[in-house]
Amino acid sequence: MRNPPVNSLSLEFLTELLISLEKLENDKTFHGIIITSDCPGIFSAGLDLTEMCGRDPEHYAEYWKAVQEMWLRFYLSNLVVIAAINGVSPAGGCLLSLTCDYRVLANNPKYAIGLNETLLGIVAPFWFKDTLVNTIGHRSAERALQLGLLFPPAEALRVGVVDQVVPEDQVQSTARLVMAQWLDIPDHARQLTKTLMRKPTADRLLTERDADIQNFVRFICKDSIQKSLHAYLEKLKQKKG
Numbered sequence: 001m002r003n004p005p006v007n008s009l010s011l012e013f014l015t016e017l018l019i020s021l022e023k024l025e026n027d028k029t030f031h032g033i034i035i036t037s038d039c040p041g042i043f044s045a046g047l048d049l050t051e052m053c054g055r056d057p058e059h060y061a062e063y064w065k066a067v068q069e070m071w072l073r074f075y076l077s078n079l080v081v082i083a084a085i086n087g088v089s090p091a092g093g094c095l096l097s098l099t100c101d102y103r104v105l106a107n108n109p110k111y112a113i114g115l116n117e118t119l120l121g122i123v124a125p126f127w128f129k130d131t132l133v134n135t136i137g138h139r140s141a142e143r144a145l146q147l148g149l150l151f152p153p154a155e156a157l158r159v160g161v162v163d164q165v166v167p168e169d170q171v172q173s174t175a176r177l178v179m180a181q182w183l184d185i186p187d188h189a190r191q192l193t194k195t196l197m198r199k200p201t202a203d204r205l206l207t208e209r210d211a212d213i214q215n216f217v218r219f220i221c222k223d224s225i226q227k228s229l230h231a232y233l234e235k236l237k238q239k240k241g
C-alpha cells in the first residue's frame, strides 16, 4: 500500500485497492497476495477521517459502500491473503488485516494494532465486531472493542489478533514462507473451506447492506459525532507542534 503519509483508506485509495485485487484475482497465474505498507512505520491509519467529516450524506453513503466492498472482497477472496504488518494499524487498518488469512506483525512496540473506534467516540459496526469475534473469540473481542484497545505486538500475539510476531527485518520473508505453506494446500479444498468459515459472516452484511449504509449516514451526520471527529482530526494536526 502506498498512500502517503499514513495509508489512510480514502475513497480513491479503496477504489485502487479493489481494482488491484480484481486484477490479481482475474489473473489465474496468481494464487496469493501479501498486503504490506510502503509508508515507514505505518501499515494503515484506517478509514480516512476526512471522508467522514464535513461532507454531504451522498458522499458518506458512497464512502461507506466502498468500505463495505473492501471488507467483502478481501474477506471472501479466493486468493490466499497474508498481511505483513510493518507499522501501526488502528481501526480500519486493523480491519483490513483481519480480512486476511494470516497476519505477521513486526516486533516494534510502536506498532499497535486494534479496533480503537470507541476512543474516537464512534462505534465499530457489527461486521467489524463479527470479524474480530471470529478471530479472537467473544470475550476478548468484547473487552477490546469496549476499551478501544490498541495491542502492542506481544499482546496482539497473546490475544490472537496476529498469528506471528517477528523481528522487523523478517516480516516480508516470513510472510513469503507462510504463503508457500498455504499454497501447498490443494487450492479448491482451501478455497471451499475458507468460504465455509466466512460466508455466514459475510452474508449478514450482504443481507443488511443498505440498512447498514443508512445507519452509518445517520450516525455520521449527527452533530455530536461530527464534533468528535473534527476534534480528533485537529488533535492529530496539532500533535506536530
Ligand SMILES: CCCCCCC/C=C/C(=O)SCCNC(=O)CCNC(=O)[C@H](O)C(C)(C)COP(=O)(O)OP(=O)(O)OC[C@H]1O[C@@H](n2cnc3c(N)ncnc32)[C@H](O)[C@@H]1OP(=O)(O)O
Pocket: 005, 006, 008, 042, 044, 045, 046, 047, 048, 049, 050, 088, 090, 091, 092, 093, 116, 117, 120, 122, 123, 124, 125, 215, 216, 219, 220, 233, 236, 237, 239, 240
Ligand atoms: C454506525 C457508524 C459506524 C462508524 C464506524 C467508523 C469506523 C471507523 C474506522 C476508522 O478507521 S476511523 C480512523 C481511525 N484511525 C486512527 O485513529 C488513527 C489516527 N492517526 C494516528 O493515530 C496517527 O496519524 C498515526 C497513524 C499513528 C501516524 O502518526 P504520525 O505521527 O506518523 O503521523 P501524523 O502526523 O499523526 O499524521 C500525518 C497526517 O495524516 C493525517 N491522518 C492521520 N490519520 C488519518 C486518518 N485516519 N484519516 C485522515 N487523515 C489522517 C494527520 O491528520 C496528518 O495530517 P496533516 O497534519 O499532515 O495534514
